[in-house]
Amino acid sequence: MLEIVLRQITSIYRNFLWTDDIWKSTSALVAWKNVCMPKDGGGLGLFDIRARNISFLAKQLWNIHLKTDSV
Numbered sequence: 001m002l003e004i005v006l007r008q009i010t011s012i013y014r015n016f017l018w019t020d021d022i023w024k025s026t027s028a029l030v031a032w033k034n035v036c037m038p039k040d041g042g043g044l045g046l047f048d049i050r051a052r053n054i055s056f057l058a059k060q061l062w063n064i065h066l067k068t069d070s071v
Contacts, residue, residue, distance in 0.1 A: 002053075009049050017046075 010032075012022045017035070019026050036051075037043025 006050050006053060013046070013049070017044075 011025075014028060014032065015025050016022050018028060033048075034042070035044050036046050036048040039045040
């Protein structure tokens, strides 16, 4: 279920970036991994939703592990 949601969000992100419409799809001009690179590295500085989600989940697990009263 989560994978489907992440895929849909990324699709909306891409469609809006390339066509200014979230429902219209076209072929990408640049690879998505390059678009998600920092501006210093030649990208647009957008976040990769999947990587961002994994980092948030890891932080949540870390907090649960360290703080016994957080659950």
